[in-house]
Every structure is written in structure tokens, then in C-alpha cells.
Amino acid sequence: MFFSLPLRQLYYDGQVHAASSGKTFQTINPATATPLANIQVASNSDADTAIAAADRAFPSWSQTPAISRARILQKAAAILRERNDEIARIETLDSGKAFTETSTVDVETGADVLEYYANFIGSGGLKGETIQVREDVWVYTKKAPLGVCAGIGAWNYPIQIALWKSAPCLAAGNTMVYKPSEFTPLHGQILAEIYTEAGLPAGVFNVINGAGDVGAYLTSHPTISKVSFTGQVVTGQKVAGSAAGNMKYVTMELGGKSPLIVLPDADLENAVDGAMMANFYSTGQVCTNGTRVFIPRSMKTTFENRLLEKIPFMRSGPPLDEQTNFGPLSSASHHEKVLSYIRYGIETDRATLLCGGLEKPTMPQSLQAGYWVKPTVFTDCTDSMRIVKEEIFGPVMCVLSYDTVEEAVQRANATEFGLAAGVFTKDLNQAHRVIDQLQSGITWINTWGESPAEMAVGGWKKSGLGVENGRRGIEAWLQNKSTLVDMSGVGATFLPS
Numbered sequence: 001m002f003f004s005l006p007l008r009q010l011y012y013d014g015q016v017h018a019a020s021s022g023k024t025f026q027t028i029n030p031a032t033a034t035p036l037a038n039i040q041v042a043s044n045s046d047a048d049t050a051i052a053a054a055d056r057a058f059p060s061w062s063q064t065p066a067i068s069r070a071r072i073l074q075k076a077a078a079i080l081r082e083r084n085d086e087i088a089r090i091e092t093l094d095s096g097k098a099f100t101e102t103s104t105v106d107v108e109t110g111a112d113v114l115e116y117y118a119n120f121i122g123s124g125g126l127k128g129e130t131i132q133v134r135e136d137v138w139v140y141t142k143k144a145p146l147g148v149c150a151g152i153g154a155w156n157y158p159i160q161i162a163l164w165k166s167a168p169c170l171a172a173g174n175t176m177v178y179k180p181s182e183f184t185p186l187h188g189q190i191l192a193e194i195y196t197e198a199g200l201p202a203g204v205f206n207v208i209n210g211a212g213d214v215g216a217y218l219t220s221h222p223t224i225s226k227v228s229f230t231g232q233v234v235t236g237q238k239v240a241g242s243a244a245g246n247m248k249y250v251t252m253e254l255g256g257k258s259p260l261i262v263l264p265d266a267d268l269e270n271a272v273d274g275a276m277m278a279n280f281y282s283t284g285q286v287c288t289n290g291t292r293v294f295i296p297r298s299m300k301t302t303f304e305n306r307l308l309e310k311i312p313f314m315r316s317g318p319p320l321d322e323q324t325n326f327g328p329l330s331s332a333s334h335h336e337k338v339l340s341y342i343r344y345g346i347e348t349d350r351a352t353l354l355c356g357g358l359e360k361p362t363m364p365q366s367l368q369a370g371y372w373v374k375p376t377v378f379t380d381c382t383d384s385m386r387i388v389k390e391e392i393f394g395p396v397m398c399v400l401s402y403d404t405v406e407e408a409v410q411r412a413n414a415t416e417f418g419l420a421a422g423v424f425t426k427d428l429n430q431a432h433r434v435i436d437q438l439q440s441g442i443t444w445i446n447t448w449g450e451s452p453a454e455m456a457v458g459g460w461k462k463s464g465l466g467v468e469n470g471r472r473g474i475e476a477w478l479q480n481k482s483t484l485v486d487m488s489g490v491g492a493t494f495l496p497s
């Protein structure tokens with residue numbers, strides 16, 4: 001069989017190692033449905049070896065001055081930027097995401113976070129605090145790293161997720177064993193090699209490959225102090241459950257079904273562009289997608305007409321082509337899942353199909369076997385429909401009309417998820433009022449999707465635990481030590497004087 005990229009193995013202790021399992025899996029190019037590379041699966045003993053390498057590296061890395069750690073991470077960020085297009089090309093082949101996205105967002109937003117945390121620790125960001133309790137008594141605190149941490153990635157933003165986890169983890173002085181999604185594993189070794197080239201000591205960042213069983217072994221391993229997971233709510237519940245039993249720290253970045261509320265005074269162009277961004281960017285495979293679009297009843301027809309005029313500007317095609325801005329879905333199984341939701345929306349929920357649907361888009365011969373789908377809009381949706389309640393994770397917008405803003409807010413919050421939310425309006429007072437009432441960890445006003453390094457992001461309710469990025473993001477990779485110093489010369493005693 002033809003593979004366009006070389007075999008991938010495991011990466012630990014500063015170099016590539018063959019897996020001992022004797023098993024491999026394939027990663028598939030979703031645009032063409034052809035295999036890209038064979039990947040060796042880590043056995044439990046490979047995982048043990050990688051974890052042991054990370055454990056050995058921890059004492060020295062955690063004691064390395066922050067300024068020196070920062071220098072290495074800054075260099076890795078620079079290498080990522082130098083190699084941006086080459087890495088973006090591999091991400092496009094592996095995930096199907098258009099090169100117009102991977103070359104401008106995926107590597108760059110990952111490198112931004114690496115640079116952000118490198119600069120943060122390099123400028124004394126890991127400082128504790130001192131509190132004077134009495135004249136002779138002080139408390140000082142220290143932020144200590146946790147030890148060996150596990151990172152588990154989802155397939156939709158492969159290298160970005162790896163960087164959003166490893167950057168604060170390593171900056172804080174921890175070491176990491178990272179497992180990419182089995183659907184998009186190619187970035188793992190690339191990132192590990194870049195870290196090594198930048199001067200990261202052997203064992204500080206390690207990569208093992210495999211599916212959920214490898215992830216489960218890694219996250220329940222007794223040496224692992226913290227698990228940072230990105231994926232579905234159901235998987236997150238299992239991982240968090242097993243971690244909690246062993247008192248491991250966790251960060252959970254999970255799914256959503258986020259509401260986007262257009263207020264009656266919103267700028268129509270802005271609202272339509274925002275709704276398209278919130279549903280079709282990355283072919284709808286973004287965790288924060290605003291898939292429940294609430295529109296004032298009186299505005300519905302105008303909104304939908306403008307949407308229909310703009311949808312033809314989304315162009316499916318060879319993902320590496322610079323004209324393409326809408327790639328395939330990431331895998332055969334995900335394609336089947338998204339189509340089954342569209343089928344359910346048409347046949348069982350009986351929403352009105354405004355555009356898109358089950359028919360495969362017309363593609364050139366070389367792409368016909370790929371996992372393509374049309375941007376799909378359902379309207380006349382109701383809150384009880386399955387397509388409105390469950391995360392589809394594909395390019396499927398549900399338009400819901402409302403009569404009052406209070407009603408829209410109440411319906412927007414009537415979900416077990418709480419990842420993202422947004423509002424479109426020219427009335428900024430109203431915007432802040434509505435945002436304040438929305439039960440979500442990530443919110444936008446008159447825009448959708450931007451997530452800079454400075455912005456802490458994470459879900460409420462079942463959408464997650466903790467945050468990534470921003471000042472708060474690094475706290476998730478640190479533990480606190482408080483020390484009370486008594487300088488009075490009269491230490492505490494319960495004995496009579």
C-alpha cells in the first residue's frame with residue numbers, strides 16, 4: 001500500500017523509539033480517504049518507559065531557572081514559526097483542514113501560547129506572595145510544579161492542542177507524556193523534535209501513540225500527577241473519574257452546544273458572518289461552535305436570505321489549494337456520525353432544511369472518496385430536537401426564532417453544556433447584560449471564535465473543568481506551598497512556660 005509519509009514511532013527520552021507492541025494503525029487523509037502513514041502503537045511497557053523518562057527528567061527541569069526554561073521555549077516557538085507552512089501542510093493532510101486555516105491559525109496560535117508562557121515565566125510570573133500576619137510572623141507562598149503530567153489530545157486542532165497543554169506544563173517546570181488523537185497523530189513527533197532542537201532536555205516532553213486504551217493506561221498511571229484532556233464529554237467523564245480516584249489534578253476541555261444570540265438591532269452582515277464563522281469554520285469541527293443560532297422572529301427571513309447568499313463563498317476543494325476554505329470531515333466514522341445527525345434532523349426531528357443536507361458535494365475525481373459534506377442549515381428548529389440538543393461537531397447550523405430577549409437567554413442556558421456563547425447587537429449595554437446572564441465559560445460580543453493566548457478559556461457545566469491559556473491557565477499546572485515563618489524566637493508550644 002502507498003503511504004506518502006514515513007512510519008511514525010514513539011518519542012521519549014529525547015529520541016525516537018520503536019514501539020514494542022508489534023501493532024500499528026493508519027492515519028488517513030480525509031480529503032481522499034487514502035492512508036498517509038503507519039503509526040506504531042505504544043504497549044503498556046512503552047508507556048511505562050516514557051513515563052519513567054519523564055519522571056527522571058523532572059527533578060532537573062523543575063529546578064532549572066525559569067529564565068533558562070523560558071529561553072528554550074522561546075526558541076521552540078521561533079522554530080515553529082520558521083517551519084509554519086511545512087507543519088501546516090502536514091496538519092492539513094492529517095486532519096483535512098484547509099491549508100488557508102492551518103497555515104494562519106493552527107501552528108501560529110500554538111506558538112503564541114508557547115511564547116506567552118515563556119515570556120510570563122521569564123519575567124518572574126511564577127512568583128508567590130508574602131503576607132505579614134503579625135509583627136514577627138510572615139507567610140510566604142511558593143508555586144511548585146506537579147511532576148509528570150499527561151496530555152491527551154482531540155483531533156480537531158492537533159498541534160494547537162499539543163501546544164496549549166505542553167506550553168504551560170513545561171513552563172511551570174513539569175514534564176509531560178502526550179498522546180495525540182489516533183485520528184491526527186502526525187504532529188506529535190514533529191513537536192517533540194522541535195522541543196529537542198530548541199534545547200529541551202531529554203525526557204521533558206514525550207509522545208506515545210495509540211487509541212483510547214493507551215490514553216486510559218497513561219491517565220491512570222500512578223506516576224502521573226495531572227491529566228489535561230481535550231475530547232468528548234463522555235470520554236472526559238471516564239478520564240476525570242479515574243483521575244479523581246487517584247487524587248490527580250485534572251483539566252477537562254470538553255464539548256458544547258453553544259448559543260449565538262442575534263439581538264433585533266444587530267448589524268445583519270456582522271451577525272450573518274458571525275453565525276457562519278461559528279458554524280462552518282474548520283467544517284464545523286470547533287468545540288466552541290455556536291450551533292444554536294437564536295434569531296428574533298421578525299428578522300428570521302432577512303437573516304436566512306443573506307445567509308443563503310453567502311454560503312456559496314464557502315469553497316470545498318483540495319485542502320492544500322489556497323482557494324479552498326472548507327475541508328472534509330476528519331474521518332470516515334465522524335463523517336458517518338455527522339450524516340446520521342443530518343438524516344435525523346430531516347426524518348425524525350423534521351426541521352426545515354434550508355441548505356446542504358445528505359447529498360455529497362460535487363468534487364473532482366481525486367477527492368470523491370473523501371469525507372465531504374455540504375454546509376447545512378436547519379431552520380424552524382425547536383429546543384427539544386435532537387439536532388438542537390446534542391453536539392454534532394460538523395457544519396450543521398440550527399436556526400431558532402425567539403420573541404423576547406429574556407426568552408432567548410433562558411433557552412440559551414437550558415442545556416447541560418456551557419462552553420461558549422455570544423451575542424450580536426449594536427447596543428453595548430444590552431450586550432454586557434446578556435453576556436452576564438449566559439452560563440458559559442467563553443463568550444464573545446459581535447464576533448466569534450478568536451482565542452488569543454491571553455484569554456483563559458474553559459467550559460462551565462459539563463463542558464469542562466478548569467481553563468487553558470491566560471494567567472489562570474498556568475495555575476492549573478502548579479501547586480501551592482505556604483510557609484509560615486515565626487521570627488519572634490518564641491515558637492508555638494503547648495507546654496507551660
Ligand code: NAD
Pocket residue numbers: 152153154155156157179180181182210211212213214215216217219230231232233235236238239252253254255256286287288391393419459463464
Ligand atoms: P474523544 O473523547 O473521542 O477522544 C479524545 C482523546 O481521548 C483521544 O486522544 C482518544 O484516543 C482519547 N481517549 C479515548 N478514550 C479514552 C480513555 N478511556 N482514557 C483516556 N483517553 C481516551 O474526542 P474526539 O472525538 O477526539 O474530539 C472531539 C471532541 O473534543 C468534541 O466533543 C469537541 O467539542 C471536544 N473538544 C473540546 C475542546 C475544548 O477546548 N473544550 C477543544 C477541542 C475539542
